[in-house]
Amino acid sequence: MPLLPDEPAATIIGTGERAGSPEITVVVPCYREADNVRPLVSALEIALAGRDWEVIFVDDNSPDGTIEVIRQLAWANWRVRGISRIGRRGLSSAVIEGALASSARFIAVMDGDLQHDQTRLGTMVDVLAQDRCDIVIGSRHVEGGDNAGLANAWRHALSNGGIRLAQMMLPVHVGDPMSGFFALRRDLFVRTAPCLSGQGFKILMDLILSAPEKVRVEEIPCTFHPRAAGESKLDAVVLLQFVDLILEKLFRGWLPLRFIGFATVGITGVGVNLIVMMLLRFVGMDFGPAQVISTLIAITSNFWLDNKLVYSDRRLRGMGLLGGFLVFLLVSAVGAWANIGIVQLFRAKGEGLGQASAVGAIIGVVWNYAVSSTLIWKTR
Template identity: 75%
Template sequence: MTTLVIRDRISQTIDFPAEDRPAGSPDITVVVPCYCEAANVRPLVEALTRALAGRDWEVVFVDDNSPDGTIEAVREVARSNWRVRGISRIGRRGLSTAVIEGALSSSATYIAVMDGDLQHDETRLGIMLDALASGRCDIAIGSRHVEGGDNSGLANAWRHALSNGGITLAQMILPVRVGDPMSGFFALRRDLFVRTAPRLSGAGFKILMDLILSAPIKVRVEEIPCTFKPRLAGESKLDVLVMLQFLGLMLDKLFHGWLPIRFLVFAFVGLVGVIVNIAIMNVLRLSGVDFPIAQTGGTFVAMLVNFWLDNTLTYRDRRLKGTRLYGGLFLFLVVCSAGAWANIGIAQLFHDDGQTFDKASATGAVIGVVWNYAVSSTLIWRRK
């Protein structure tokens, strides 16, 4: 038996039977965006091997620098399985951008997307791919919300409510009827993905709706009944922040990209800061504190709240952690102090001019929010 010798970057030599390693690209690339899914890598590869038996396929895991060693688990499997590839992203986060990078790394005819948590029913992949090959549709969706589908794998009633709420919102703006627009399990031709990619926002965790709304054609959709299985390892990423990002994506598409998602989220954070500022100021005023001191206290607390929300939500893909978190907070407080003093000064001017406490405080807070955004984007959470 002849062998093909492949030498990886760390000079480890692996032998594969030459006849088992075809030349050229496969017909199907399964893109798996993942974060902290080390325990699920090998079981997923084994499941795909069974589900796609007889087909020419590969799987690309796109890992966002998981602290649990997900990419090392991928590499371990890849050392003995040529169908497995991994992309390790450092300094970037987000499911949608991970899918985009994984899909654009492929030369296959078809792209399939699924989560790395083993909750998607991989046995439906063949039916989805056959639907595409037959020409019946442009996007085949593994759907939990058509006859034969099952959504019971969602962890609890809260996650069911989040998912169902997102579906209702998405169906209001989609140009085609889709029972499960929140699905992360779908397939399409790579050439359609490539044509659509420049139009994608790349934001959030629900790329299917972005694809449908951004495609250069009105896509034909076929939904394949799919069971959403319970998670066996790791933790679900579906939370209220994901849903807020999903809402931002919808607004971005409604405004045709003229209003960036990050600005929309930042505006929400700024509004929260204004409310916090006014609330703290009023509490201090009722305690007998002079207006300048009350406004100073409200401004400081609002800055802390804004920093936490910006780090958690607005700049989720650039989130500061560890020592960078404390350094970012320190820099945020130091640099934004100039905006805070402008906030206090303008609020005092409006108050002296006869405006109510609330109006004066809100005006000053708006000035502070504008400064906060400029600092946040250029100094604190700048893209490396």
């Protein structure tokens, strides 16, 4: 396969040591995939036989010892590399770190669960080398593709819902924008990386929307295999984070993805507050106690959803969860007090109740978001 100008081939020097970078880096974000690492490396050795490649596993501190399996393989196989991340999680950010750790000509991305059809990697790289496109996607939704490996009807529904949402946003037609199996030139990734959100589990759409120029996309049919070991990460959280990504791109980065999610959770808290209040009043509780209880339940609901969804990559556990909740209560109380004061101030200046309430709510959610991100879910 011809190399680009000024891109020297990697060589093996006389001592048996390797010199230079491989032509292909396969980036594999993983969490709790200890049982799949060895089979995946073996599968890649067959699929990429005769090619110059490496695989970089990016492990989010898996409790099952995934990184130890990777290190054992790396001792005996120079093609295997591992990045162990402590205190941060998320597929998209893992892909970014893995890709930026490569000096290869091409970057391929695939999951670590053996569900992606690694036998298609060679074809994907050849398509890029022929300059037929900028991004080549292993697609389940073109002729010859198959997504039967999705575990059940619920996951099929989540995947199909995400596809329909993405297709409404993308500047180019993509049959499988939810695919986690794709390849592109490293120089395009490097130029796009500063504009990526780095959040969530579906980075392909982020890449297409964030690229400095309109990208050419080609899809090749792939079979999505059933998972051999471990547990699927596709759930409602993934789809919600995908919706957040779409909203962030709609606002062209003016509103951070995490802030959009935080504000959305705050809106659900208002609904929880009203519903609990009506139920308590219905059973005869006085307004004062009902207001206190409904407010506490709404704050608890907000905290749980923020920890589960908005800050999933910084999720609190154990005693940190209890401490974070107590701080969240204090932050929310201060935000509510400030909200009331701002409404009264605007009312005193003759503003309408609706306008005053809107300003108070906006300032309140900005306060809660800023302090929560700094004190509770800070980067560790």
